Amino acid sequence: MGTAADRSGRVVVDVWMPSYPATPSFLAEVREIARAFEREHPDYRIELVECPYLSLPEKVNRAAQRGHRPAIVQYYFTSTQVARDMRTDTGEPLFTPVQRAIGGRTEILGHPVVIDDLLPAARAYYSIGDELLAIPPFVSTTLLYTNTSLLSECGVPEVPRTWAELTEACRKLAGRTGAVDPGVSWPNGGWIFQQAVAQQGAVLVAPDNGRTDRAKQVQLDSPAMLAFVHWWRQLYLDGFYYYSGVRAVDAGAGEAWVRNYQAFAEQRVAFVLSTSVEAERMVQAGRQGGFEVTASPMPYNDEVPYAGNVLGGDALWLGNGLDEATRDGALAFMQYLLTPEHAATRHKTTRFSPVTRSSIELLEREGWFDANPHQRVALDQLDASDDSFAAAGALLGDFAGLHDVLTQAMDDVLICGADPDQRFAEASLKAQQQLDEYNADCLGERSAPAGPRRFAVN
Template sequence: MGEANQQDRITIDALFTGYPFPNFLEPIEERAREFEELHPRYRIKVGSFYFQNLGEEISKATLEGRPPTMASYYTGATQIARDTLKADGTPLFTSVEKAIGGRTEILGHPVVLDDIITACRDFYTIDGTVAAMPLSVSTMHLYTNVTLLKAAGVTEIPRTWREIEAACQAVAELEDGPSHGISWANDGKFFQQAMAQLGARLVDHENGRDGRATTVDLTSPEMLAYVTWWHRMHQDGHYLYTGKVEDWEGSFKAFADQQVVFRLSSSFDGPYMVKAGQDGGFEVAVTPTPYSDDFPRAGNWIGGDGIWLADGLDKETEDGALAFMQYLSTPANVAKWHKSFGTSPVTNGAIALLESEGWFDGEHAYHRATVEQLKATDGTPGASAALLGHFAQIQHAMMNAMEDVMGRGADPVARFTQASAEATRLLDDYGAHCLATGPRPAHCLVVDS
């Protein structure tokens, strides 16, 4: 392409969430170069910000007149994406589904919107339309030291909370066995997972998808059922309390050192957990997160990212961005992305392709647990994690409350009643700032891991 034509190219400014994985964006950059070869008219400018900084950086750039064409946001930052404004006070992003407008292909690339797995489609369906195109997805799993579990006389992997308690009791009776049965980090994502499994609406307006969330409840029967079960596991000596919040490293070490038989953690941890077993000489099973025996199972928390589309673009730029989203979402490209970093496939076509290749057999069989678990959703609003402002701070209110319960002997119901009042104040504060005109203050753009 000549120099003059190079200058005439349409630039798609594509910002992606950055994570602390080596060469994380290399596959995206490869897809961008391939897309440019297919469409020489376009230049895909791939950029990145760390996931906790991306929302603030985009807000700042947008108010300075430098908005991205498209940007991926961590699931926990979804409300921040919804509330990011342009200098004229209008929302930066529009609905991807509305922009597609019922088309079946864009610039020759088939639209894959209808092929998105239900869990992702439900999560990103906001105000009745798919707001963002999912790029990555994860959820929570149970990791089991099968070798120790069998030594304790338990032959089946627990599926429910009661079965976990029974298995932990058997482990406790094992001579020279581990100090505890199970561990997981005191992290907000586990509260989200529990609420989604129980189908609980953490906030009003259909869990924040049919209007802005204005009320939050940390004292629902579902929340208190989870908190009291966790508390009982700790009191009975089954749950290993590491003494600090967000201690993912501590719970991983406990599992790797065989101090516990079970660990709850992200599906992204699958390769590391399996390797820990290989290094330690024990068998590791990866299965869905145990659920309550007393509530019907509804859905799952999902992590990962969704790609948002800027509003008000000219048609050529908008079509280029939408076409690039569809290209990233072809079965082959979704499968490549999954194989690179372990994100679960976000389309049924990619799952079928991986199945046909035998990917979920043999050494990669543990990935099947994520695919199967994400299928378990009843489509109700509570089955997807809530969307709300100040979610990072509200999650910390839950975590700090649980810390007081385990570390300081606080009564679970009383402490979570206090946390619920704190969460209400936080949500009110966010609403006051985000319903006002002008730039969002930095504390409204905080994103938690």
């Protein structure tokens, strides 16, 4: 395959990037880093292709079927299995494992290789066995945000660490004079279910969360899942949980998180579970509203051993079949994006957590975490992982379909009074059908074309 070049003869590295409404500065920063890379390597041009994150996998697939092989694609973490399954127009894998392409080198075009510097949890999610598939430029996780001013008023001495402690804190908050609002909120979103199941050392899919073989068996009615659903339902029945009524899928995804934030900012709830990316926003809401905010790890079920919390964020995938010059330019740009200086700067602007030890050490030397302790909590939570398949997180096709099934089931439990055990057994059967169809598409076991949900990312 020949080297792609522009009219000046430079090697072109095309990088397909997602655009996120919540982080409008994201792509502008990547463009600045790309121009800096080009100044250091005048024989290369980094060509950024922007696409809304929801439609990116489908557009990449369409391009691949026309014979185009992108050098780098940045996918949301729920598209990991989709990336593994994508094929070129000739039937080859569209992407190649980045560790395999690096081939033991310690630097590429003069840039140090960063994969051994990655946080263990970040490396674990994007690895199969000991092989790293893709490089995450940043990560996130789910945290608890607490209005500690309200807690002090109600005689709650500490931020809750467990489900039981959170329930008891909500009970005390409900007893305050004039209180009519619930104590806690979180979006009805698939990521929250993932977190709760992983914390309890359970998997979403068998075998082994899709990490020793292709995910084949959905487990949405496992004891761990039902323990979380029953606890959540009881909070709602007791008046302790605020539900916005919007599921965090498809068109309602953004709105669900917005309403979650608003309930906290307006002090209609004392606790929220939300992404670590919102740590600064939550603390700022307290400053503007005149109350203190503490970020802390997501509460867990203390009736079982804690295993860990899963991550969120994106990863950079390397195109397969690239010529040597394009491949090495792409690999070098990946390393360049994750230099300590670039990673630290992007953390400060995007609020995603840095993903390398060297960038964290740089931020520590600068006193960043001393001044912003709420930004350190996500890193500590991810470091608490027990390295199990459960804590690493699930890999499966049609993650969006599974999330849709989960959130609809929970909506039925909360709003319609559905029996949790029965409803989640039904949900598991529905999600199993969807996974079976996805796998059949990938394995060529049915003639029907892949539907749009195969490439969805929620």
